Amino acid sequence: MKVVSVKNVSKFYGQKQVLDNVSFDIEEKEIFGLLGSNGAGKSTITSIILGLEKQSSGNVVLFEGQKKNLKKRIALVPQSTAFYKDFSVEKNLRFFASVCGLKSKQIKPRVKFLMSWLSLEPFKDVKAGHLSGGYQRLLNIACSLVHDPELIFFDEPTVGLDPKMRQMFWLKIQDLKAAGKTIIITTHYMDEAEKLCTKLALMKNGKMLVIGKPRELISQYGGIKVMIFNITGGVKKEDIQKIRTVLNQFTVISRDELLFIPFEQEHTFEKVIAVTEWLMKKGYNISSSITKEPNLEDVFLNITGEGMKQQE
Amino acid sequence: MKLFDIIWKEISLIKAQKIAIALIFLYPFIVVGLLGSAFTGVDISRMNQIKIGFVNNLNFESEIVDSLVTSYSNLSITQYDNEDLLRAGLYNKQVISGVILRGDAPNKQLKVDLLYDNSNLLSSRFFMEIAKALIQKTTSDYAQKNLGRIWTTIKAFGSNIDEEIRNVEDFKSQLSSAELALDDLELKLNAVEYKEGDVNSVRASFNKFKSEYESLKGPLAQNKETLKKLPGQIDEASVLISSIVKNLEYFDSVLLQDSDKNLLNEQISHLNSINSKMSKWKSMSLQLITITEKISDETSEINKSFSKVDAIFEKATLGARSIEEVKELIASARESKITIESKLDSSSALLSKFSKELVEFSKIDPKVLAQPVIFYEGKIYNVDPFGILVSNALVVVLILTCMLLTSIIFIMEKTENVTLRLELSPTSKFILFLGKIIGQLVIALIEAGIIFVVAFAKIPLPFSILGVTHLGFGLVTSANLFELFLAVVLVSLTFICLGLFIASLVKNQSTAILTSLLVIVPMLFLSGIVLPLEFMEPTMQLVSSILPMTLANNLLIGLIIKGLTISQLWFEAGLLLFYSLLSFGVVFFKTKL
Ligand SMILES: Nc1ncnc2c1ncn2[C@@H]1O[C@H](COP(=O)(O)OP(=O)(O)OP(=O)(O)O)[C@@H](O)[C@H]1O
Ligand SMILES: [Mg+2]
Numbered sequence: 018m019k020v021v022s023v024k025n026v027s028k029f030y031g032q033k034q035v036l037d038n039v040s041f042d043i044e045e046k047e048i049f050g051l052l053g054s055n056g057a058g059k060s061t062i063t064s065i066i067l068g069l070e071k072q073s074s075g076n077v078v079l080f081e082g083q084k085k086n087l088k089k090r091i092a093l094v095p096q097s098t099a100f101y102k103d104f105s106v107e108k109n110l111r112f113f114a115s116v117c118g119l120k121s122k123q124i125k126p127r128v129k130f131l132m133s134w135l136s137l138e139p140f141k142d143v144k145a146g147h148l149s150g151g152y153q154r155l156l157n158i159a160c161s162l163v164h165d166p167e168l169i170f171f172d173e174p175t176v177g178l179d180p181k182m183r184q185m186f187w188l189k190i191q192d193l194k195a196a197g198k199t200i201i202i203t204t205h206y207m208d209e210a211e212k213l214c215t216k217l218a219l220m221k222n223g224k225m226l227v228i229g230k231p232r233e234l235i236s237q238y239g240g241i242k243v244m245i246f247n248i249t250g251g252v253k254k255e256d257i258q259k260i261r262t263v264l265n266q267f268t269v270i271s272r273d274e275l276l277f278i279p280f281e282q283e284h285t286f287e288k289v290i291a292v293t294e295w296l297m298k299k300g301y302n303i304s305s306s307i308t309k310e311p312n313l314e315d316v317f318l319n320i321t322g323e324g325m326k327q328q329e
Numbered sequence: 330m331k332l333f334d335i336i337w338k339e340i341s342l343i344k345a346q347k348i349a350i351a352l353i354f355l356y357p358f359i360v361v362g363l364l365g366s367a368f369t370g371v372d373i374s375r376m377n378q379i380k381i382g383f384v385n386n387l388n389f390e391s392e393i394v395d396s397l398v399t400s401y402s403n404l405s406i407t408q409y410d411n412e413d414l415l416r417a418g419l420y421n422k423q424v425i426s427g428v429i430l431r432g433d434a435p436n437k438q439l440k441v442d443l444l445y446d447n448s449n450l451l452s453s454r455f456f457m458e459i460a461k462a463l464i465q466k467t468t469s470d471y472a473q474k475n476l477g478r479i480w481t482t483i484k485a486f487g488s489n490i491d492e493e494i495r496n497v498e499d500f501k502s503q504l505s506s507a508e509l510a511l512d513d514l515e516l517k518l519n520a521v522e523y524k525e526g527d528v529n530s531v532r533a534s535f536n537k538f539k540s541e542y543e544s545l546k547g548p549l550a551q552n553k554e555t556l557k558k559l560p561g562q563i564d565e566a567s568v569l570i571s572s573i574v575k576n577l578e579y580f581d582s583v584l585l586q587d588s589d590k591n592l593l594n595e596q597i598s599h600l601n602s603i604n605s606k607m608s609k610w611k612s613m614s615l616q617l618i619t620i621t622e623k624i625s626d627e628t629s630e631i632n633k634s635f636s637k638v639d640a641i642f643e644k645a646t647l648g649a650r651s652i653e654e655v656k657e658l659i660a661s662a663r664e665s666k667i668t669i670e671s672k673l674d675s676s677s678a679l680l681s682k683f684s685k686e687l688v689e690f691s692k693i694d695p696k697v698l699a700q701p702v703i704f705y706e707g708k709i710y711n712v713d714p715f716g717i718l719v720s721n722a723l724v725v726v727l728i729l730t731c732m733l734l735t736s737i738i739f740i741m742e743k744t745e746n747v748t749l750r751l752e753l754s755p756t757s758k759f760i761l762f763l764g765k766i767i768g769q770l771v772i773a774l775i776e777a778g779i780i781f782v783v784a785f786a787k788i789p790l791p792f793s794i795l796g797v798t799h800l801g802f803g804l805v806t807s808a809n810l811f812e813l814f815l816a817v818v819l820v821s822l823t824f825i826c827l828g829l830f831i832a833s834l835v836k837n838q839s840t841a842i843l844t845s846l847l848v849i850v851p852m853l854f855l856s857g858i859v860l861p862l863e864f865m866e867p868t869m870q871l872v873s874s875i876l877p878m879t880l881a882n883n884l885l886i887g888l889i890i891k892g893l894t895i896s897q898l899w900f901e902a903g904l905l906l907f908y909s910l911l912s913f914g915v916v917f918f919k920t921k922l
Contacts, residue, residue, distance in 0.1 A: 067753060069921070088755035099746030116754045116761075160750065 018045045019081055020168050020199040021066055026075035028061055028223075035061050037223040038075070043201065043216070048194055050210040051203040052313075053220030054321060059203040062220075063170055066201075067093055079168070089118055092166035096173045098157045102146030106137050106156055109145050110163060117164035131159040135189065151182040158189065169193060171202040175209060187213055207313035211235075217313070221321050231313060238319050239311030244289055246276040249302040256299060263295055264288055274304075352843045363851045364860075378863045380405045381460045382415045382424030386431045391439075394430065396467040404459070412442075419446055419709050425863055426457040427709075428464065436693040439468055439702040447708040448890040450717045452861035461704055468701035476698055479690050486683050493679065496672040503665045510658045517651045525649025532642040539635055549621050556618050563611040570604045712806055712890045719784040719804055720885035721858045723777055723817065724878055728824045728849055730776050735769050735828030736841040744837060752921055762917060766825055773821035774814075781813075807892040815895060816888055816902070820881040823905045823912075827877060830912035833919050852878040880905050 021043040028036035036058045043049045051059045064070040066077055068087075079087060100109045110128040119127060132138045135155040140148055145156055154174075161169070171190065175183045190213055193200060204210055210217055211231045218228045227234060251274045252260075260278075261269050270277040280288050289308070296303060344350055381404060385394050398406055407424055409415040415427045427444035441464055446453040577597050584590050708714060742748045751761055787803030831848065835841050853859055855869065856878040862870055873879050884901040887893040895902050 069749070069752065086755065088753065091753070093749070093753055095746055095749060097746055099750045101747060102745060113750065113754070116751060116756045118755045164755075 019043070020045050020047075020079065021049075021201070022078040022081075023062065023066065024076055024078075026062065026065060026072045026077060028058070028065065028070070029073045035223050036065075036072070039220070039223070039225045040075075041218055041225060041228055043199060045199055046194060046197055047216055048190065048200045048202060048214045050214035050217040051201060051220065052205075052207070052210055052217055052317060055205075056222075057220040058223040059220060060172065061223075063093075063172065063201070063203060067091065067170065089164050090167045091170075092161040092164070092168070093170040094158050094161040094172065094174060096176065098145075098153045100145050100156060100160050103144060105142045105144055106132065106148070107141040109156065110159055113160045114163040119164060127163060127165070131162060134192075135159050136185075151178055154178065154182075154186075158186075162193075166198070168199045169201070171200065171204075173204055174202060175204070175206060183209070207317055211313040219317065219320055226320050234316045235311055235313060238316040239313075240315050240319055241279045242311060243309045244278045244280060244292070245307050245309065246278075246292075246296070246303055247305040248274055248276055248296065249304050250274065252276055252296075252301065260292060260295065263291060352840070352847055356843075356847060359847065359851065364854050378405070379456050379459055380407070380424040380863070381426055381428060381456055382407045382409050382418045383428040383430065383460075384409050384412055384415050386412075386429060387439075389432075389435050391430070391432070391435065392467070392471060396470075404463075415444065416709060419444060422446075422449075425449065426453045426460055428460050430464075436697055438694060438696050438700065439464075441702055441704050443704055443706045444709055445706065447710050447712060447714050447717060448886045449857070449862075450714055451857065451859075452863045455861050456863070457706070464702055464704075472698045472701040475690075475693055479686075482683065482686050482690075486679065489679050493676045496669075496676060500669045500672065503669060510661075514658055517654070525646050525653065528642060528645035528649050532645075535638060535642070553621055556614065556621060559614045560611050560618075563607050563614065567604055567607045567611075570600050570607070574600050574604075710890045710892070712892075713802065713804060715784075715802055716804055716806060716890045717886060719780065719802075720882055720889050723780055723885055724820065724856070724882045725853065725858065726776055726780060727773055727817070727821050727881070728852075728878055731769060731773050731821050731824035732828035732831065732845045732849065733842060734772065735765075735825045736832035736835075736845055737838050738769075739765075739829055739832035740835065740838045740841045743832075758917065758920070762829075762913070766822065766829075766913075769825045769828075770818060770821050773825070774817060777817045777821070804889075806889045808888040809894065812895050813885075813888055816884050819902060819905050819909070820884065823877050823881065823909045826909045826912040826916070829916040833916045849878075852876050855879070856882055858882060875904060877905060877908050880908075 019042050021041075023042070024040050026036055026039045027034065039058070039062055051062070053059050061070065065072045066079070080090065101112070104112065107128060110131060111124055114124045114127055115121070132141055135158060137152065137155055137159060140152060145153065148156060154177075158174075174190070175186050178186065187209070190200060190202070202210070202214065214231060216228065217231055217234060219226045219234075227238065229237070252271050254271075257269055257271050257276075261267060264278070266279075268279050278288075278292060293303065293306070343353070383406065385391075385408065387394065398408070405424075407418065409418060409427075412429055415424070415429065418424045419427050425446060427442075429442035429444070431440040431442065432438070441461075443457050443461060445457045574597055577593060577600075580593060581590060584593060710716075742751070783801050784804040786801030788800040790798055790800060827848070828845065831844050832841050835844055855865070855873045856876055857873065858878070862873055865873060880901045884895075884898050884905065887898040887901065888895070
């Protein structure tokens with residue numbers, strides 16, 4: 018089932034075009050990642066899907082056009098916390114459960130479940146405002162999920178969290194996927210997107226640049242690997258020229274003790290061996306070496322064009 | 330430097346709050362401007378707003394009444410025929426305070442009933458004080474005038490009395506000198522009892538007699554001998570005449586004619602009468618002879634007495650002169666008596682005038698001079714004056730709590746993103762607003778309940794704290810409690826909706842508070858709670874009369890003090906409901922939820 022179907026959506030704020038003919042579909046049980054630099058239009062399209070904003074043109078179809086109880090099937094976990102700071106954890110959850118249409122009998126077990134699932138049980142009587150930042154974010158998720166929605170939007174869910182908490186968030190999101198939920202995440206963290214998302218969309222200046230599975234995107238747009246050798250005393254200039262001929266490629270760069278050698282993905286292995294052998298034969302002392310694999314970040318930088326600027 | 334940076338930071342932060350900064354600078358202009366334009370002319374030109382009604386129950390002419398009407402002509406003073414009409418005028422606000430003049434007599438203490446409208450306490454008491462001051466002034470002027478009259482009278486009497494005392498002293502000395510003079514006079518009168526003039530005239534006739542006597546003396550002596558011959562001669566003549574008669578009688582027989590006989594008889598009788606006269610003459614001459622004899626005999630004696638009489642006359646003249654002197658003395662004594670009398674007359678006139686004035690003054694009750702007027706204050710609605718405070722307190726407290734709390738919480742929900750969550754929730758916007766408004770209403774009702782408990786309760790304290798012996802005010806009102814409840818709900822609802830409206834316009838709590846206050850404070854001043862409405866420009870009075878706060882205040886005053894029902898206060902109630910629905914409607918359709 019196409020949970021979300023966005024077709025040719027454009028949005029103007031006055032004269033300013035924020036979304037330019039954006040189209041994409043999100044299937045059931047997908048974790049859909051919306052990537053894009055700041056101001057790309059991620060929040061805007063999210064708002065339009067949620068019905069918080071109206072598109073200037075184009076249309077959005079949810080659950081293949083089923084309108085019944087739409088609001089009960091959708092949830093947003095906003096980036097900044099949204100609950101009553103003066104209410105206790107439990108009171109917040111109970112209130113939002115009630116507002117989201119749960120019957121009074123359903124509220125108690127649901128709240129209990131969410132608290133234990135998100136490790137909020139020990140803080141149930143603590144005022145929300147007194148929770149640490151991380152737990153406030155957990156409560157924020159809990160508040161959004163009181164009505165057990167099918168489609169969940171996470172807006173930059175892990176910003177400002179410590180690594181342990183991030184891991185936990187990821188686990189929880191995967192729990193949700195396992196429970197059959199469809200999830201849309203906007204994020205700036207490429208590792209997060211790569212790890213979590215089953216599908217990614219990359220936006221820039223209101224335009225949808227690419228959509229695809231993470232692997233596909235990396236192999237398609239991730240570009241080259243880079244081998245970096247740390248050589249004691251550095252490499253002589255004439256030797257660099259020789260390495261170029263050995264490898265039959267132009268780009269070999271030396272900076273102080275570091276030697277950068279980019280590779281096409283297919284020939285990596287042979288070339289690494291060749292260079293290593295040649296250097297050792299020449300009597301260079303390789304103190305360390307690493308290979309940098311292309312990842313989503315490279316995809317991002319390459320596609321948005323911002324990576325090129327950095328390399329120059 | 331650090332401090333400077335912190336100061337600059339603070340100012341910059343304030344500067345960043347665009348609406349706040351606008352309010353900070355607009356606020357004084359708005360408040361001062363609004364109040365300024367509303368109350369420009371709390372001066373003479375506004376005095377005609379001071380509407381005072383009065384009833385003259387004095388059954389005598391009083392200048393107080395006249396001066397009340399004339400000398401304060403710039404006030405709007407209306408005279409009513411009786412108290413009922415005055416009260417009616419107060420009820421329908423033709424006049425704002427009332428004065429009833431009572432008094433038994435012109436010079437008795439004036440009694441004044443002051444009536445104030447305790448549903449319009451501020452203006453009414455204010456105007457009542459003005460009326461009171463006016464009456465106090467005219468009556469004390471009157472008392473002062475009386476006192477002045479008494480004072481000038483006493484002063485005039487005081488300066489005259491010195492002269493009176495001098496006059497009396499004069500009178501005394503004059504009397505004693507007159508007494509001496511009269512003593513003298515007494516002596517002199519004892520000696521003499523005649524006048525010099527009498528003496529002189531007597532003396533003159535005496536002297537005339539004396540000189541005639543002297544002049545007679547010589548001829549008498551000379552003719553003495555001739556006189557002695559006179560009787561013999563008379564006898565001779567008489568004999569002759571008798572012989573003639575006899576001869577004539579002879580002729581009678583001779584004469585034939587009767588006419589001749591008659592003529593002869595006539596002659597004969599004529600001669601007979603002469604003869605009888607001759608005999609009288611003879612006796613007279615005989616007497617004259619004897620007198621002449623006597624005069625010549627007593628001559629020496631008369632002469633002797635003449636000199637004696639002269640001496641007597643001398644003395645008599647002296648005596649008469651003394652009498653003149655005494656008369657003069659008496660005359661002068663009479664004159665001084667007259668002056669003394671006239672002086673005494675003026676004194677007595679003065680005294681009688683003074684005593685008359687004292688009688689006049691005695692009619693003036695001394696209390697009038699000390700305290701010319703006694704005031705009795707009364708309210709036209711039979712509810713304690715602080716009843717209005719209950720209403721005012723309710724309105725002020727409700728507007729503050731309802732508006733501020735509602736707007737603060739509405740903004741808080743917005744800034745804490747809860748609004749976003751609620752917007753996404755399946756609960757309808759109407760239910761969300763309804764819940765919000767009812768929640769606020771509950772707080773407002775609790776608030777109002779506390780005020781009512783304080784107002785209605787009167788719990789004696791076991792001991793007095795700072796002179797307070799009771800808890801609560803013991804307000805008694807004829808208001809229907811259910812209607813009162815409805816009114817409080819309506820008022821709260823209006824303020825809550827206004828709070829929502831303000832909150833929907835602004836972005837953060839501080840601006841919401843500032844904006845709310847910007848609305849509340851001028852409204853407070855224009856609602857008649859703080860300043861008397863009657864001093865406002867008429868157009869501003871009109872504006873004021875449709876301000877929610879004024880309406881709320883009037884509604885509650887109508888119920889609590891005037892004992893009206895909500896249906897009688899349909900204008901206030903209706904307009905409040907209209908404001909609620911209008912602001913709620915605007916917020917409802919403006920807010921995405
Ligand atoms: N209410 C608005 N009025 C005018 N412009 C807006 C409004 N909301 C967003 N924008 C503009 O639309 C563009 C897209 O904003 P959006 O918030 O969708 O970006 P984003 O991809 O979510 O960015 P970020 O990653 O920083 O959250 C931005 O340039 C932003 O300035
Ligand atoms: Mg965003």
